[in-house]
Amino acid sequence: MAALLQHPGYEEEKLQRVAERLPCRDIQAGTLLSLMGNPQYYSYPSIFIYGHRASGKSHVMHVLLKELELPHATVSCVECVSVALLFEQVMLSLFGSDAASLLPRSPSLSDFVRVYRQQCAQLPAEQTRYIVMERAELLRDMDANLLPALLRLQELVEDNVTVILLSEIVWDKFRPNTGCFEPLLLHFPDYSKGELQQILSQDSHPSHSAEFYSSYINILLGVFYSVCRDLRELRHLAALNFAKFCEPLEEGKVKESDTHKLWRNIEPHLKKAMQTVYLREVSSVQWEQMQQMEEKETGVIRGLSAHAHIELPYYSKFLLIAAYLASFNPARTDRRFFLKHGKIRKTNFLKKHEKTSNHLLGPKPFPLDRLLAIFYSVVDSRVAPTASIFSQISSLVTLQLLTQVGHDDQLDAPKYKCAVSMDFICAISRTVTFDIVKYLYDFL
CATH class of the missing domain: 3.40.50.300 (P-loop containing nucleotide triphosphate hydrolases)
Incomplete structure (x- = not known):
């Protein structure tokens, strides 16, 4: 000042x-x-x-x-x-x-x-x-x-x-x-955590003390600061979840000073709200109505379905599709499945010796070069192997859609496993008009 x-x-x-x-x-x-x-x-x-x-x-x-x-x-x-x-x-x-x-x-x-x-x-x-x-x-x-x-x-x-x-x-x-x-x-640098605390605390609710609202903002930033530094987004989240934070207080179950019980009540709702940071697939009113309906039906708070809240960049969707194919198709079938331009060779597979579905056995690890080879085969357009593609793979790992396997003391190339379900990958495939079932070994 x-x-x-x-x-x-x-x-x-x-x-x-x-x-x-x-x-x-x-x-x-x-x-x-x-x-x-x-x-x-x-x-x-x-x-x-x-x-x-x-x-x-x-x-x-x-x-x-x-x-x-x-x-x-x-x-x-x-x-x-x-x-x-x-x-x-x-x-x-x-x-x-x-x-x-x-x-x-x-x-x-x-x-x-x-x-x-x-x-x-x-x-x-x-x-x-x-x-x-x-x-x-x-x-x-x-x-x-x-x-x-x-x-x-x-x-x-x-x-x-x-x-x-x-x-x-x-x-x-x-x-x-x-x-x-x-x-x-x-x-203009980004706001620090302390500055965000100071700014958001000024929006205190008239029905509650400034100290109480400040403690609420502190809890909110403890959850969201690592993934979101946007002041407008945090202000929206603070307004969206404050009523739920105050519910035990209004029911007379706790006092303003009992922050531990208030935290236990708000924690599942904040985790659910984290799934919709930046996405805005529903309005605040719709989000609250969905929350209330889930509580009435099941008595618990569940996260939004994967199809509702995940929105990935175009090439990230194809990378995830390629990862799913690499996890659930045997490596020996890649030549028969993937030719240039992503077409399938009309060849019948003999699976007499196969007793168990690969989907029942779960995803298997695959090397990075196999993932990229399948990706370049199934993607529609010609894509250069740029740093952007590799950064999107890292983002998929961060989002826990891919899992990196192996040990830090090994010098081998990184290996990954796909961590999404069949329903999830089918929903992602439909958004890019890709029929993934035709490329899955188990469904031939």
């Missing part, structure tokens, strides 16, 4: 309001105020702010510009799918509808600069104007001259204007190949 209150040129009361609304982001807000400078002086032409999702970039800019009453235009590059919409939004926010109507139907960059200069001549700036571009990485898909022009817009329109780009990617991946004016860079 001290970093914010030490900026001359702004009223202390406004700075105090800004500091209260920006917990754990006073350093970044103070840096932005320093870059903005005093109202009567020119500011830096462009600022590039980057950081992961839900790290406070848009919120900090919104609070600063609103509370300090600075003239600004906020443009979402997701909504402005064309250059014309982008130019119109800037004109509408800075100069009003009359100025926006002066733009032609399909304005070029020169049309935008011309109309902007006309408006500046009629309405000279008393202080810096700000243009904030949210999800600015989408600008790279628009006209090639747009991004370089925005970075030096102050020079083109001869006005005290600063363009602020908000992005989730670093500047090295953002910079155009043709070269451009280099903006000032400002990084």
Whole structure:
């Protein structure tokens, strides 16, 4: 907070309001105020702010510009799918509808600069104007001259204007190949666990003490922090599960200080909620209704079915299919099953000596090279063996869909086993229109 209150040129009361609304982001807000400078002086032409999702970039800019009453235009590059919409939004926010109507139907960059200069001549700036571009990485898909022009817009329109780009990617991946004016860079790091605790604890419920809600947030972060650092996602989870956390308290079974019993009551519900982090396959109301129905029918809390909550990348699905085939098909059958383009050779298998189904015996371990060979055979498109494919295999192991077998003291190539059921793999196969039964030895 001290970093914010030490900026001359702004009223202390406004700075105090800004500091209260920006917990754990006073350093970044103070840096932005320093870059903005005093109202009567020119500011830096462009600022590039980057950081992961839900790290406070848009919120900090919104609070600063609103509370300090600075003239600004906020443009979402997701909504402005064309250059014309982008130019119109800037004109509408800075100069009003009359100025926006002066733009032609399909304005070029020169049309935008011309109309902007006309408006500046009629309405000279008393202080810096700000243009904030949210999800600015989408600008790279628009006209090639747009991004370089925005970075030096102050020079083109001869006005005290600063363009602020908000992005989730670093500047090295953002910079155009043709070269451009280099903006000032400002990084918003992820919130630490203590900062998330402080921010989420501010949403305390009016019916309960702040200490009680803070202890609930501490329990929530203890479960979810290792898999989710997204503030918005954690806030959603906190609101979703708080009523269940308070149930024993409302029934008079425990006191607020008995955190152990409260934890035992909420633990199965938090584990169930972990299955739906980031996925949002159902709304909060639907999720609560499903929870209540399961309790009435069985008296216990079960997780959502595998088909409801698992959503994998396209190639990860084929990797899992290949792993299932490698686990339940004998290695000697691979040549007969898999030819180029994933076709099956019309050959009858003789299984007189086979007494037991491979599915009854369970999955068998297979080496990595066999998994990849089957994967490249069954996948529809031609895929290069890139690091992305290997990282997706690691992700499947992390999700416990694959199991890595072997010992750390061995130097052999890694071996894996598929850890999903027949129903599960059939559901995954249907999403990529792959008939896995035709490739299974047991079903010939």
